[in-house]
Amino acid sequence: MSKASDIAYETIKSLIFESEIRPGEQLKEEDLAEKCGVSRTPVRDALVRLEADFLVEKRENQRSFVVDPGREDIDELFTLRAMLEGHAAARAAERATPDLVRRLRECLKLVENDQSVPVFLEHNSTFHRLILDAAGSSRLVSMLERLISQAVLHHTANAYSPEQIRQSIREHRELVEAIDHGDSEWARSVISGHIRRAFHVYSETLSELDAVSGDPAN
Amino acid sequence: MSKASDIAYETIKSLIFESEIRPGEQLKEEDLAEKCGVSRTPVRDALVRLEADFLVEKRENQRSFVVDPGREDIDELFTLRAMLEGHAAARAAERATPDLVRRLRECLKLVENDQSVPVFLEHNSTFHRLILDAAGSSRLVSMLERLISQAVLHHTANAYSPEQIRQSIREHRELVEAIDHGDSEWARSVISGHIRRAFHVYSETLSELDAVSGDPAN
DNA sequence: ATTCTGACATTTGTATACATTTATGTTGAG
DNA sequence: CTCAACATAAATGTATACAAATGTCAGAAT
Numbered sequence: 001m002s003k004a005s006d007i008a009y010e011t012i013k014s015l016i017f018e019s020e021i022r023p024g025e026q027l028k029e030e031d032l033a034e035k036c037g038v039s040r041t042p043v044r045d046a047l048v049r050l051e052a053d054f055l056v057e058k059r060e061n062q063r064s065f066v067v068d069p070g071r072e073d074i075d076e077l078f079t080l081r082a083m084l085e086g087h088a089a090a091r092a093a094e095r096a097t098p099d100l101v102r103r104l105r106e107c108l109k110l111v112e113n114d115q116s117v118p119v120f121l122e123h124n125s126t127f128h129r130l131i132l133d134a135a136g137s138s139r140l141v142s143m144l145e146r147l148i149s150q151a152v153l154h155h156t157a158n159a160y161s162p163e164q165i166r167q168s169i170r171e172h173r174e175l176v177e178a179i180d181h182g183d184s185e186w187a188r189s190v191i192s193g194h195i196r197r198a199f200h201v202y203s204e205t206l207s208e209l210d211a212v213s214g215d216p217a218n
Numbered sequence: 219m220s221k222a223s224d225i226a227y228e229t230i231k232s233l234i235f236e237s238e239i240r241p242g243e244q245l246k247e248e249d250l251a252e253k254c255g256v257s258r259t260p261v262r263d264a265l266v267r268l269e270a271d272f273l274v275e276k277r278e279n280q281r282s283f284v285v286d287p288g289r290e291d292i293d294e295l296f297t298l299r300a301m302l303e304g305h306a307a308a309r310a311a312e313r314a315t316p317d318l319v320r321r322l323r324e325c326l327k328l329v330e331n332d333q334s335v336p337v338f339l340e341h342n343s344t345f346h347r348l349i350l351d352a353a354g355s356s357r358l359v360s361m362l363e364r365l366i367s368q369a370v371l372h373h374t375a376n377a378y379s380p381e382q383i384r385q386s387i388r389e390h391r392e393l394v395e396a397i398d399h400g401d402s403e404w405a406r407s408v409i410s411g412h413i414r415r416a417f418h419v420y421s422e423t424l425s426e427l428d429a430v431s432g433d434p435a436n
Numbered sequence: 437a438t439t440c441t442g443a444c445a446t447t448t449g450t451a452t453a454c455a456t457t458t459a460t461g462t463t464g465a466g
Numbered sequence: 467c468t469c470a471a472c473a474t475a476a477a478t479g480t481a482t483a484c485a486a487a488t489g490t491c492a493g494a495a496t
Binding site: 455 | 467468469470471472473474475476477478479480481482483484485486487488489490491492493494495496
Binding site: 221222223256258259280281 | 480482489
């Protein structure tokens with residue numbers, strides 16, 4: 001879209017991801033406009049888009065709030081992701097080209113060489129992105145983008161231990177094998193399990209956070 | 219959302235569904251504003267929402283167009299629908315209440331008594347809607363709404379022959395059985411097949427239309 | 437004839453002013 | 467003291483004016 005509108009969209013999204021605005025908090029158009037350095041018009045555009053991304057909800061009062069997904073929402077979210085991303089992987093396997101496989105292997109190698117969390121994070125998303133694009137369905141892409149942007153992934157990956165990262169890499173490696181063999185069901189199974197596992201890692205992190213309760217300073 | 223914004227959204231959607239604006243055609247904000255009897259501001263809001271619904275696309279030129287899904291898009295669309303609605307049915311079966319089953323049976327009975335196309339259309343969507351709501355996942359609901367709104371359903375149902383309607387009713391009846399027994403996998407299978415079949419009915423209609431080519435009037 | 441260029445028209449993007457709706461707070465009756 | 471009703475404040479919704487970008491077309495240069 002246009003400049004100011006994009007700035008507003010990205011800025012607000014960042015504010016949510018960096019949790020400078022907390023889940024459940026109200027979003028006031030004028031405040032946001034000031035923070036983004038634009039007028040209310042592009043902010044409204046951005047809010048409508050964020051609503052479609054499930055990051056913001058507009059209540060009956062007409063007020064906008066940052067969504068605050070409950071335990072069940074998270075579960076459902078991962079389930080949907082597993083289903084859709086499984087489908088994407090299956091399609092990618094069916095339409096796999098040598099070039100795709102080459103690029104996936106390249107991406108893998110980079111993470112294997114440096115298993116630090118930030119590097120993992122970076123290449124993890126490009127890896128998933130490559131598969132998603134290879135599936136060749138624009139609707140699938142945007143639905144998954146919306147689901148994934150649900151803050152969750154971000155926090156999940158930060159909670160990954162070195163062993164969990166190694167496990168993740170193993171699964172990615174297997175996925176490349178499946179795609180290289182053009183075996184769509186194998187690909188589906190691998191990624192489906194991959195995401196289910198990510199869910200439980202995240203779930204445990206959540207429990208720990210709940211245990212210490214308040215979590216006052218950020 | 220707000221009044222004028224809603225009017226714009228619904229009006230434009232209607233214009234697309236009634237094909238007063240054809241797939242591939244450009245949408246000019248000022249024209250739409252006049253047709254909707256509102257200013258450009260709520261029209262823009264509506265366009266952003268319709269973009270999220272996959273009904274409108276904004277190209278690099280910043281111009282908006284009615285999407286024109288190709289054969290492959292339609293196929294992918296129905297596949298996604300089958301997957302998501304299968305999931306919804308499975309969840310509905312898991313959480314089925316006597317009240318839900320009662321209302322589904324009620325809805326069924328109404329169609330059985332009057333199998334005309336418009337009545338079928340009407341109750342068909344309430345039937346699917348009941349199941350969707352019973353699944354209890356707001357994200358699932360809006361994703362499916364967006365997929366379904368893809369014009370397709372509308373045209374499909376119009377192409378239904380009396381025998382196809384009877385078949386559809388049989389499948390609905392079986393689905394209620396599955397839900398009543400709380401058998402999620404049964405429910406998933408039934409609805410999944412139900413939608414795949416709808417796809418092929420639609421697909422054949424498309425072929426016939428292609429055969430006569432232009433389809434000028436209307 | 438072709439293509440480049442620049443003026444003009446069209447369309448979208450943004451800011452702002454004002455209208456409408458919703459929340460808040462205060463007062464007074466019971 | 468409670469609660470309703472009104473007044474006031476705050477936030478969102480809409481329209482309009484103007485800015486920026488995009489598209490169109492005629493005429494000149496080659």
